[in-house]
Amino acid sequence: xxxxxxxxxxxxxxFPGAALEQHWGRLHRGDCEPFxxxxxxxxxxxxxxxxxxxxxxxxxLTCGIAGYNVANKAAAIYATYLERDDERxxxxxxxxxxxxxxxxxxRPGDANAWYLHAFALGRYxxxxxxxxxxxxxxxxxxxxxxxxxxxxxxxHADAHVALGAYHAEVIDKVGALVGGLTYGAKKxxxxxxxxxxxxxxxxxxxxxxxxxxxxxMMFGKARMKDAERLYRExxxxxxxxxxxxxxxxAAKEELAD
Numbered sequence: 001x002x003x004x005x006x007x008x009x010x011x012x013x014x015f016p017g018a019a020l021e022q023h024w025g026r027l028h029r030g031d032c033e034p035f036x037x038x039x040x041x042x043x044x045x046x047x048x049x050x051x052x053x054x055x056x057x058x059x060x061l062t063c064g065i066a067g068y069n070v071a072n073k074a075a076a077i078y079a080t081y082l083e084r085d086d087e088r089x090x091x092x093x094x095x096x097x098x099x100x101x102x103x104x105x106x107r108p109g110d111a112n113a114w115y116l117h118a119f120a121l122g123r124y125x126x127x128x129x130x131x132x133x134x135x136x137x138x139x140x141x142x143x144x145x146x147x148x149x150x151x152x153x154x155x156h157a158d159a160h161v162a163l164g165a166y167h168a169e170v171i172d173k174v175g176a177l178v179g180g181l182t183y184g185a186k187k188x189x190x191x192x193x194x195x196x197x198x199x200x201x202x203x204x205x206x207x208x209x210x211x212x213x214x215x216x217m218m219f220g221k222a223r224m225k226d227a228e229r230l231y232r233e234x235x236x237x238x239x240x241x242x243x244x245x246x247x248x249x250a251a252k253e254e255l256a257d
Contacts (some may be wrong), residue, residue, distance in 0.1 A: 004082045006242050008249070013050045013241045020046055027240055030158040030201045033069060044070040051242030053078035065171025068103050072096045072116045080123050081246045090127050096120035100145075111153035118145035118162055120170075130173045139183055142166055148244055157201035161210045164193030168214035187218045205247040208234040209254065231255050 015023060020042055021072050024035045027049060041063050049054035053074040060071030079092040100117035107113055121142050125133030133139065143166055149159040167190030170183045177179040201207055212227035212234075234251035237244070 001054075001088075003054030003171070004084070006053065006082070007015070008245045009051060009247070013243075013245070015046055015049055016203065020049075023240065026203070030156075030161075030204055031073075031112055031115065032153045032156050032206070036066065036070075038063060038066055041067050041070060044074075048074045048077075049241040049243075051245075053082070059186075065103060065106060068099050069112045069116065070185070072099055072120070073112075074158045076116060076120050076123065077243050077246070081250075086127060090124055093120045093124040094127070095128070109152055111149045111156055111159070114145040114149035114152065115156060115159045117151070118142045118159070121145070122162060122166070126169075130169050134170070134173070135182070139166070139170060143183070153220070155200055157197045157204065157207065160193045160197035160200065163208050164197065165210050165214055166190075168217040172217035190214055190218060203237070205234040205237045205239070205251055207243055209247060209251050212254075228255075 015027075021035055028035075036045065040059065044056050044060040044067055047053075047059060048070050056074035057071045057078075060067035060069075060074065075092050076096050077132065079089045079096075083089040083092065097117055097120040100113050100120065103110060103113035105118065106218035118141075120223065121133075121138050125138050125142070143163070146159050146163040146166065149156050150163070153159070167185040167187070171187060171190070176185075176187065191214075194207070194214055197207045198204075208230040212230035215223040215227045215230075231251050231254045235248060235255055237248050239245040239248050
């Protein structure tokens with residue numbers, strides 16, 4: 001299949017040789033992914049950080065289950081930001097979810113097997129409509145996987161973000177009363193999760209974008225100024241890699257609207 005190229009190629013996103021390990025802690029503060037020992041998996045991550053998402057998926061999958069996290073993250077980020085065909089996007093996200101379920105059986109202690117499962121199903125749900133996804137029972141699967149990820153790795157900032165966004169999405173779509181009674185979604189919990197994510201990963205554009213989106217979903221115009229401040233902060237970040245660049249550009253677009 002043809003992969004749409006990353007539109008903001010930058011040599012700063014390359015991380016050749018030892019540079020990948022030197023910057024790993026900063027690059028993976030959000031997902032707590034351990035530095036891989038296999039050089040082929042390292043190369044797949046280099047492709048991912050450089051925005052060569054198709055190459056990262058393909059080279060990650062050739063490494064077997066050790067390369068699933070990089071392949072899954074690359075496919076999920078590509079589907080979220082770059083793929084224009086809705087059917088192709090949904091297909092990629094469901095493939096990620098299926099691979100994550102295989103991982104969960106074989107490597108249940110891998111936090112990102114659970115986090116990326118929830119991330120893929122969450123983006124898939126947004127693609128088909130959150131209300132429809134909740135009716136299909138996907139909300140429970142997303143919440144379960146994020147809870148598992150946080151039990152395995154309590155410092156997983158991205159899982160805090162995603163679970164906070166889950167509370168906001170449910171409340172936005174079905175209301176606070178039904179959301180609380182049926183899905184356990186609460187504004188206070190969503191807010192706390194996003195605050196924790198910001199403390200765990202203060203240099204994250206996407207945390208600010210998701211926090212801003214959540215505030216608008218849960219509180220509307222009452223928190224508009226806070227949301228706009230978070231978007232401005234996100235747009236001002238200097239991105240470290242391709243994914244962060246896509247996040248920064250998304251924040252700029254949000255401010256322009």
